[in-house]
Amino acid sequence: MADLSIDLAGIRSPNPFWLASAPPTNTGYQVQRAFEAGWGGAVWKTLGDPIINTSARFAAINFNGQRVAGFNNIELISDRPLDVNLKEIYETKKRFPNHAVIASLMVEPTQYKWHEIVKRVEDVGVDGLELNFGCPHGMAERGMGAASGQQPDLVQAQTTWAKEVATTPVIVKLTPNITDITVVARHAVKGGADAISLINTINSLAGVDIHSWNTIPHVGGKGAHGGYCGPAVKPIALNMLAECARDMNVGVPISGIGGISTWQDVVEFMLMGATGIQVCTAAMHHGFRIVEEMIDGLNNYLDDKGLSSVTELIGQSVSRYSNWGDLDLNYQVVARINEENCINCNKCHIACEDTSHQCIDMLTNAEGKSILQVREEDCVGCNLCSIVCPVDGAIDMIEIQNGMAPMSWNDRQKMIGSLNDSYTGAEVIG
Amino acid sequence: MELSSTLASFTPDLFMHNFAEAEPGLTHKGAIEESNRCLYCYDAPCITACPTGINIPSFIKRIATDNLKGAAYTIMDANPVGASCARVCPTEELCEGACVLNESSKPIDIGRLQRYATDWAIEKDASLFEAGIPNEKKVAVIGGGPAGLAAARELAREGFSVVIYESKPLAGGLDTHGIVSFRLPQSISLWEVEQVRKLGVDIRTHMKVGTDITAEQLLTEYDAVVLAAGMGYVPPIKIEGEQLQGVYDAIQLVEQTKTGQPHVNLIGKKVAVIGAGNTAIDGATCSVRLGASNVKMVYRRTREEMTAYDFEYEFAKQEGVEFNWLTLPKRIIGDATGKVTHLECVQMKLTGELGKDGRLVPMPVEGSEFLMPVDAVVTAIGQERRTDLIEHFGLEHTWGVVKIDTTTHRTSNPKVYAAGDIIFGSGQGEAMVVSAAQQGKLAAYAISQHLLAQEDHSLRSIV
Ligand SMILES: Cc1cc2nc3c(=O)[nH]c(=O)nc-3n(C[C@H](O)[C@H](O)[C@H](O)COP(=O)(O)OP(=O)(O)OC[C@H]3O[C@@H](n4cnc5c(N)ncnc54)[C@H](O)[C@@H]3O)c2cc1C
Ligand SMILES: Cc1cc2nc3c(=O)[nH]c(=O)nc-3n(C[C@H](O)[C@H](O)[C@H](O)COP(=O)(O)O)c2cc1C
Ligand code: SF4
Numbered sequence: 001m002a003d004l005s006i007d008l009a010g011i012r013s014p015n016p017f018w019l020a021s022a023p024p025t026n027t028g029y030q031v032q033r034a035f036e037a038g039w040g041g042a043v044w045k046t047l048g049d050p051i052i053n054t055s056a057r058f059a060a061i062n063f064n065g066q067r068v069a070g071f072n073n074i075e076l077i078s079d080r081p082l083d084v085n086l087k088e089i090y091e092t093k094k095r096f097p098n099h100a101v102i103a104s105l106m107v108e109p110t111q112y113k114w115h116e117i118v119k120r121v122e123d124v125g126v127d128g129l130e131l132n133f134g135c136p137h138g139m140a141e142r143g144m145g146a147a148s149g150q151q152p153d154l155v156q157a158q159t160t161w162a163k164e165v166a167t168t169p170v171i172v173k174l175t176p177n178i179t180d181i182t183v184v185a186r187h188a189v190k191g192g193a194d195a196i197s198l199i200n201t202i203n204s205l206a207g208v209d210i211h212s213w214n215t216i217p218h219v220g221g222k223g224a225h226g227g228y229c230g231p232a233v234k235p236i237a238l239n240m241l242a243e244c245a246r247d248m249n250v251g252v253p254i255s256g257i258g259g260i261s262t263w264q265d266v267v268e269f270m271l272m273g274a275t276g277i278q279v280c281t282a283a284m285h286h287g288f289r290i291v292e293e294m295i296d297g298l299n300n301y302l303d304d305k306g307l308s309s310v311t312e313l314i315g316q317s318v319s320r321y322s323n324w325g326d327l328d329l330n331y332q333v334v335a336r337i338n339e340e341n342c343i344n345c346n347k348c349h350i351a352c353e354d355t356s357h358q359c360i361d362m363l364t365n366a367e368g369k370s371i372l373q374v375r376e377e378d379c380v381g382c383n384l385c386s387i388v389c390p391v392d393g394a395i396d397m398i399e400i401q402n403g404m405a406p407m408s409w410n411d412r413q414k415m416i417g418s419l420n421d422s423y424t425g426a427e428v429i430g
Numbered sequence: 431m432e433l434s435s436t437l438a439s440f441t442p443d444l445f446m447h448n449f450a451e452a453e454p455g456l457t458h459k460g461a462i463e464e465s466n467r468c469l470y471c472y473d474a475p476c477i478t479a480c481p482t483g484i485n486i487p488s489f490i491k492r493i494a495t496d497n498l499k500g501a502a503y504t505i506m507d508a509n510p511v512g513a514s515c516a517r518v519c520p521t522e523e524l525c526e527g528a529c530v531l532n533e534s535s536k537p538i539d540i541g542r543l544q545r546y547a548t549d550w551a552i553e554k555d556a557s558l559f560e561a562g563i564p565n566e567k568k569v570a571v572i573g574g575g576p577a578g579l580a581a582a583r584e585l586a587r588e589g590f591s592v593v594i595y596e597s598k599p600l601a602g603g604l605d606t607h608g609i610v611s612f613r614l615p616q617s618i619s620l621w622e623v624e625q626v627r628k629l630g631v632d633i634r635t636h637m638k639v640g641t642d643i644t645a646e647q648l649l650t651e652y653d654a655v656v657l658a659a660g661m662g663y664v665p666p667i668k669i670e671g672e673q674l675q676g677v678y679d680a681i682q683l684v685e686q687t688k689t690g691q692p693h694v695n696l697i698g699k700k701v702a703v704i705g706a707g708n709t710a711i712d713g714a715t716c717s718v719r720l721g722a723s724n725v726k727m728v729y730r731r732t733r734e735e736m737t738a739y740d741f742e743y744e745f746a747k748q749e750g751v752e753f754n755w756l757t758l759p760k761r762i763i764g765d766a767t768g769k770v771t772h773l774e775c776v777q778m779k780l781t782g783e784l785g786k787d788g789r790l791v792p793m794p795v796e797g798s799e800f801l802m803p804v805d806a807v808v809t810a811i812g813q814e815r816r817t818d819l820i821e822h823f824g825l826e827h828t829w830g831v832v833k834i835d836t837t838t839h840r841t842s843n844p845k846v847y848a849a850g851d852i853i854f855g856s857g858q859g860e861a862m863v864v865s866a867a868q869q870g871k872l873a874a875y876a877i878s879q880h881l882l883a884q885e886d887h888s889l890r891s892i893v
Contacts, residue, residue, distance in 0.1 A: 263497065264496065293488060293500070296492065296497060296503075392457075392458050
């Protein structure tokens, strides 16, 4: 069995599974239950000046009968007194000295406030700090959370203030509610961040009740924007992770968050550069025990791959993520339909006919049976048919050896550029 | 399925065809869809309803996340014969019957998901368990059926040195020999046997305890003995003509079909099956698949009182088996050559009175005797007890049902524990593969607790 332990910027934990700062890590009772269930670390529900929460806080998006495809909340940071949280952190750490306990922090953007809270939480023995510059609602209106997280200078300044007194590693948690996440990530690093974590929740409105015309959720008939998370946000998180992981100027370990609910998600995040991961929604949907399935799946996967440590996954796919301009325009795939697995739902035909390149024909074979066939010469290799195909192994995307040398858009532009240069050069000489 | 015709010869191909597993397994797509329908309940009622307590939501989540090894582990960890159980458990009465979706939509197809995961393990020949660190203690297990295998496996995982004594050439008990192949192929049961053998358990076949080795020898040689010898064949029905040619014991009939093509020829024949339990149903469907042209079940009570599971009854009806309710067989009649020709029966009626077992008492209708023309009679009125063996060990019993302490499974001899069908009856559980497995586990844990606690004591006294 592989070694699952990780070391994220000096924070050690028995496995890469951490609970994200959120309701599951609200109290010592919960965090200790989580550790008993198998979680390797927990980022405590964000500490700061206690707030008041609303009643009705969450909503979820169900997709075709599956519940909680996405999750939405308008909850703020911890509503419990700081002293109580600190006492419970101390007790938890004492009971679980080898598990990672990280304090998530959010205070007004002043040096004094940051110094004060960092000292207080480090006094109770946390393994690290996570600065929450991500919460998109409520706190932002007070100039904290995403509001400060959207201002790169403020991220840098606050990170610096925290680092001035911190003796444990500092992780900066980033908001996805921004155009280019790498800008903020770089500023966090300039401020001295030892690691970054991403993503926090995405601005959202879960829905509108078409019968009562209220927002979902609503608080006494009124709603406000919330933060979106859960499986639906995974692709967004994964891209932001990848962008930061391949940015040389970021260059610090990353704790990946956003939509992780299975061991496969964990593998994907780690391959895309996460050193460890954090989970909120999946735990809220299923309870802490979900980690058992994740650990078991990850263990079996690592064994199958012959890897002795989970850390061997970190960043393996990062170099394969590049810019569109670097993709080989001469690479070619075409769709091929395997008749023996095809169930004749004709979804590929209509998808291609109406919305792609009209190259799947509905035919009748010699025995009078309906078949679907791709005209490969017209297929652009968009993948759509294989995406809508409901069965396993009915449509394969086949690589075609077309004999053309690789050529990206950038190569092409360079070539055209050099032709132009030589042309203008000739003229000058002439 | 399309069954054999009335061809006079039964070709090996036809036999293979008729006795191949009837129910198809789930496809990958089917398994993904079904597993994602599971709610992953907390403190799920299906777990409680499974006698072996398989963590069902967990194994289903593992299927949903493509971790089939993990799924198979979860199943086999709790149930050493989990692959057989996936096929033969009355799931409607157990796990699936308890599924919370029964009310709001339809229950999860737990049995077939369990089969999907264990089929994967069989196909990959996955090694799921390891033997424990040897602890110098030796246990003998009598009988290599579900109960014996479960006990042996758990003891081996605890580090005991275990020997199974099995009288037949193959272990697996009724899973290997008694349950029809089209419900449970023999290869499944033999894979489970192999899993136990791989943990270092010495399975000595062709070893009948009481004949090839005595109780005394076992009791001196081993630190504990698990008696898991099950029950025997069908007892005599005690009517005239029972010895005629063409009268078969249902369990022996099935057994013949488990190891290859049987000598019995039922092609085109009319068969009467006496009894209405699960064994009778297996005897009847087996006859159908052996080519019988007509199979009638003869039972003196009604559908209400029959003990066969609903799914078995439905299956038999689908196979074309006919049911003669309120019909009591009186004698079997043969021709001059000693071959069965008729079954004499009498019509019954329910008196309206309740018997000691709480079932309505049937009474013969005077003058209603009739002759049923048959070519073969299959008897299936229960199983004989292994009283000789039990008495050979000098154990207390009631009518062949070994007396045990229900928590420790210990018999009247403190060195002997009993599990499975040998303790079935007198309110001690149900004769099911899954309960036999659970009892085997419990006996193993009791032995382990007892013998290792002793060890702790002696260690402490040394210190
Ligand atoms: C026809 C039929 C159909 C059934 N269908 C189902 C079903 O669909 N679902 C279900 O859950 N249950 C079913 N059962 C019941 C189920 O098979 C039993 O409850 C289960 O096999 C009991 O397990 P066991 O280990 O106690 O006994 P067995 O399976 O009987 O195993 C006992 C073993 O001990 C061996 N043995 C006996 N005497 C000795 C000796 N002296 N020395 C050495 N070895 C000995 C035997 O050869 C045998 O291998 C069916 C039973 C029958 C007969
Ligand atoms: C109800 C709720 C409350 C949250 N509170 C906090 C918080 O206090 N601090 C914080 O940093 N993130 C908070 N988050 C964000 C999560 O930590 C996490 O970044 C996000 O949910 C994405 O992960 P997921 O898809 O696994 O849920 C909260 C999320 C939810 C759903
Ligand atoms: S989960 Fe349900 S019961 Fe618990 S606090 Fe929320 S609304 Fe109340």
